Structure formats: C-alpha cells, structure tokens
Amino acid sequence: MHVSGGIHGDALPPAQPAEVKKTGPAMEMATAHPSSAARRDDQALARVFSAYTICSVAWLLFATFIGIVLAYKFGAPDFGSGAWLTFGRLRPIHTNATFYGWASIALVGLAYYIAVRSCRTTLYSTRLAWVGLWLFNLAAIAGTIALDLGYSAGDLEYREWPWPIRLIFLAALGVTAWNLVATVARRTTDDIYLSNWYTMGGVLWTCIIAIVAILPWYQYGLGQVSVSGFYMHNAVGMWFTPLALGMFYYALPKLLNRPIYSYALGVFAFWTNLVFYPIIGAHHFLFSPLPWWLQTTAIVFSVAMLVPVLGGSANFLLTMRGRFGELRHSYPLAFILVGVIGYLVGSTQGTVEAFRSLQAVWHLTNFTVGHSHLTMYGFVTFAIWGGVYALLPAATDKYPGQIGLALHFWPALVGSFIYVISLSIGGTIQGLDWVRELPFIQSVVDMQPFYVWRGVGGSLMFLSHFAFAWNVWRMTFGHSARPMALVAAAEEAA
C-alpha cells in the first residue's frame, strides 16, 4: 500500500499547510477568479451538500421529537394512547428515522463533498445525487407511514420496514455508491485520499448488508435470529462508522491545517475494522439459543475491535495534539472532539459489554439503550455536526454565528451526558434487581427516576437541534455570520 497516501504524493492532501493557500478546498470558493464552469460546478456541489444537510435536519427534528414522546410515555403510559401513537409503533419509527433519515442522508451529503474536494474533481453526476436524495427521503417517509399503520416486517431491529421500502433504500444506496465511486474514478490526484476509502467502502458494504437482510430464504426461526444479529450490528458499524471516520480523516486535517498524524495507521485501522467488525454481530444475542461457538467468536472479535478503535482514536487525538487550545474558539473542532471521544468510549464500552459476565447483568436492560445513544449520538451525530460546521461553510461561503453554535453544542453535550449516565446507572440497577430475583415489577419501579432523567437529557438534546437547524439555515439560505474564527486561524497558521 502506498503508505504516504495523499500526504506527500502528487496528490495534495486536503489541508497540506504550505499548499492550502493555493489550492486547499477552503480557498476554492474564495480564490481569485475561478472559471465560470468551475463556479457552476462549485455551486452545484454546494446545492447538493446543502440539500442533503437540510433534509437530514428535518429528519433529525422529526426523529428526536418522536424520541421525546417515547420518553414521556415511560412516565405517562396513557399519554397518546390509540393505535397510531402506541409505543410499539413509534419506537421503530424513532430508530429508523434516526438511522435512515437523519444520519444516512447527512453522511452521504458529507461524503459527496469530501470526495469532490479531496479528489480535486467534480461530481460525477449531480443528477444522480439528487435522485439518491429523493430515494432516501421516499424510503424514510414510506417506512414511517408503513410502521405507523402497523405494517412491520417484524420487530427486527433497524429493518422493520416492509421489504419493498427497503428496496427503495437499497436503490438509494446503489445510486450513491455508483456516483461516489465514479467521482473518485475521475479524480485528478494520483492517490485516493483515505477518507474516500472509508466512505466508498461504507456505501458499497452497506449495499451487501441490505441485500443479505432482504433475501428471505435463510431467514426462518433461529436462522433469522442469526441474520438479525449480523444485520443490526453491521448496519451501524459498517455504515455509520466508516462514513463518520472518513469524515474525521478529512475534516480534522482541514480544521487544524495539518496532515493526519499517521496515514499508515489509518490504513491499518481500515483493514482491521473491515475484517473484525462484521464477525461480532452475534454478541447481541448472548445466552440465546444461537450456537455457542457463534457467540464466543463474537466475543473474541469484540475484543479484537479494540485494535482499530484505539488505533483510529489515537490517530485523531494525536492529530489534534498541542492544538486543544483552539477548542476555545472553534466549535466545529469541539464537535469533532466529542465525536472522537464518543467513538472511543462507545466502542470500548461495546467491547466490555460483550463479556458474558457483564452481559449477564446488562443484557436486555436500559444500559443497552444508553450504549446505543452513546454511539449513535455521542459519536455519529456529533461527528456529523462537526463535519457540517467544518465543511458546509466552505461549500456555501456562509457561516453560523458563535451564539448559535454555543446554543447547539452545550445543550447537546450536557443533554447526552445526562441521558447516557442516567440510563447506564438505571440499567445497572435494573439488571441487579433481576439478579437478586426480586419480583419483576420492582425493576419497573426502580427505573422510574432514571426514566425522568432520561427525559430531561433528551429534552435538552432535542432543543439543541433547533439551534442546529437555525445554524444550517444561516449556512445555506439565511443571513451569514462573519467567517468563523477557525478558518481565520487556519489561514494565519498557513
């Protein structure tokens, strides 16, 4: 492998200090007189990126609103009774809208932008990007309606949508994969920058995951249980994780104006993640009747996952070494730092949870819900925010204000802390109640205060999303703030 990748080769890295003034992506909007064709391409890309981001914001608001309703129902179970508002229908609507509406759409928008800029080319097809966006939205809308009407493929985590709707999502993935790979194929750089490895990989692998999940022939009874384990795990870790990591590899060097600490380590993490991660799905079914060897393999490789996780996080943190002071005036950097820590802590927690002795207490409790929010929120969602704040202004030349950023960052951070900590403590108590063999209802009663705290944390998180929406508005159609301090700092450094 060409270890130096995009760093020292002909291909300029996205933020190679000496070069950034001349050709760095951030400068492209601003540099002197781009040809009108180039300007048109830039505008088309900015429109695509903006549209993906705006759609994802709408889904974020919707999904987390449903989340708040669900959280409220734990304290007021008779609130919103009736078929369309019943807990068991809203619950998959919340998760699927978060996954396939919010995170997927936002990350694909980022992936397009990163591919074009890091490959110094133009989008292979703007039209395909729009088609993909329509398909993503269509799938998520149809899926939401179907679930609310009670058309569920089964309570199969993250693949509850009836299969025709999942085919629409697959089509969206296919279109995206094609467009992304074709964009990278027309790069003007020699090397393919690491970010694109992760984003292209993520989209291509997820096509496979989606196909494996749809085909019915090996999904009867226990067979379906094993496919569920595979799917629910891979849909998170081979889709959101690589896209978010790919974004880190681009946005961090860009924000800090220095190359990634070790390109080779990034390459190493790419391949180890690819080989270890898909093997560990069965750890969602520990102590189930799935074959013991399958469960044990999953546990062993859950431990092996520490290699890419620690490698990846160390790489990001070392890239930031000596520059943590900049967090004070750079919210994008702060969002990304939280995302990196969320990745580190969430993934390590996943490894620890996989041990049988701990699963015996935590499995099936609210601890798991805490874990999934630590990863999907603390890691993926913060990563997306960091990416959007770092890159969208570069695309549109419009900026959010510091106040808007603060109103987003702090409630989201504090809220997610409250959320994860309360459910982790509550889940542990719940598990211990069971171990002590108390009457079941005791565990329901003991969770009550923690459900309330979860609601408090969740509300803060939800409110912060309005600030995000406002900021996105300012970065796209609204009135721009002055350029962010961070970009200025990068220029000074250069």
Place this chain on the structure above:
Amino acid sequence: MNKLLLIAGGSTLVYGGIAILMGVLPGITLSQTPAGPGVKPLTAIEAEGRAVYVANGCSYCHTQQVRPLSQDKVFGRPSAPGDFAYQTPELLGSERTGPDLTNVGARQPSPVWQYIHLYNPRAVVPASIMPSFSWMFDVVDKAPAGVTPVPLPKAYAPAHGVVVPKREAQALLAYLLSLKQAPLPTAQAAAAPSGQPMAATGKPAHAPAVAAAPAGSAYDAAKGEQLFSANCSACHQATGEGVPEAFPPLKGNAAVNDADPTQHIRTVLYGLENVVVGGVKYESPMPEFGSMLSDDDIANIIDYERSSWGNHGKPVTAQQVAAERAKGK
C-alpha cells in the same frame, strides 16, 4: 483505476465473503433447525394474534428468550433451538422493559386477567408502564349474545356501556395463551428444570414429590409475601382488595378467615369456578396452583393471606395441605 479497484473492489470482496460466512451461512444452517418435541405450529387465530403482536411492537418491551441464567428461571426453562422452528419473524427482542413472555400462557392463563390487562394494564398492575391497548376493544351498550364483557373496575371502565374485545384482542389473547413452553425431554429437563410459576427463591418450584418431604417447616412471612406477589397479586392485588367485578378481595374473605382451612387450601390447590364469593358471582375461574407449587409454598402463601390486611385466620401447615392433596380433587 487500479488503486480504486483495490480499495473499493477489494474491500467489498472481502466484506462480501465475511457477510456470506457470518450472515448467510449461519442463516442457512440454523433455518433448518428442527422443531423440538412438542413444539407445534400456531393455529390460524394464534398466528393472527402474533401478527397483532408484531404490528404493535410488543417485542420492544418484551423478550421471548429465556437465558440459562438463574435470574431467568422465573420465565421458564432456558429456550432451546427447537423452540423457534415456527417463529418467523423472530421475536426474541432486545429489551425487557416488561417481563419475558415465552411462557406467559402458563404463567397467566386467565383470559379475563389478560383482557383487563390489555385494556388498561394499570387496572390490575398499578405500577405498570405498559401502554393501554383499549382500541382493540369495543364499547357497546349491551354485549352480544355469547360474549362476556370484560369486567373492568369502575375507575377504568367507560362511563356508559360495556367493553367487549374486538377480533384483534381475541386473536392476541389466543396468541398469548399459546405461549407455553413445551417440556424438554426428561434427560434435558433434569439439567434445565422448568419453572412455571415462581417460587420464592426464583428457583422452579419442584412439584409435590420433592415438597412433601421436608413438610412442616414453619411459616416464613417474607417468603410468603414474595410467593403471594409472584403468583397471586396479579389478580388479588398486593393490597388484598382484588379487582371489583373481576377478582374477589381476600381481605375479610370468609374462606380466608374461616377456622377450618379446607376451602382455602382446596381453592389454591385445585382452583375455583362458579362460586359466589362475598355475594358476588365472578365470571372467571381461579386457576389451580397444585401442580405448580409445593405444599410448603402453598402453606406459606395461605398463612400470608391469613395474617395480612387485617385477616385473622388460623395458620395452616404443610401437612394439612398435603392431606388435602392426598384426598384429590
């Protein structure tokens, strides 16, 4: 182009291989798991009920997998691969906000209790956070011939009319009552005993044979309370006040305070049906517990009832229970 092929193509190839190895192949093998002995396909109405269960996401709060852990014994014997032969889509679930339902048909066989609970769980379990599924019921002026209205306590009943289950609720009930674990063949059963209702320790109450032996250990109040809460309070309530119209109060109940404990013991051993209690005729039967609880446990429960909520019944011993059991129904 070659770099692109290596990175995108190569990694996708690797991933495709792993997906087949870890997703498809286990799926193929495990899909062929034969049904365990006594595991039967669902009837038409039970299957319909299962679809209602899926559509309303019951498994986001309820698992259907009993783990080989001691805390899971209250839910039945550990699930075996053969239990899932007819379960597509699978409903193992990932969260236990509510109890595991693998064996709920054995644990809670009363249709009346199930209907009241579905209509509004808080009518029978005040601390419950399960949603109400009242839309699966109709409110009518008069129940049609042959249909028994659901006996709801006043606080939960509609102001006018009576409540009868719709087709959805009937199917769901049929499904819930069908959730009974098939006993494992004896060799396996010895290793993983079935634990239907809950003994105080949470360990399965080994039926009479074992229990009769150490007959006569003294009344243990804490154990009695725990047994009562696990087996009886769903209907008679922790307060002993029952649910008006549905389940009689034990507080002040004649049989419970009677110096002659025969009726009390026999009710618990063999259940009760069509008997007027305290001037009220109850539509639903009281289930039998003789096959599930030991003489010792039954004596403990009875003594707990006889000494709680202001009751003053004379305590009974396990020997007395054994004697009634010996007489047969």
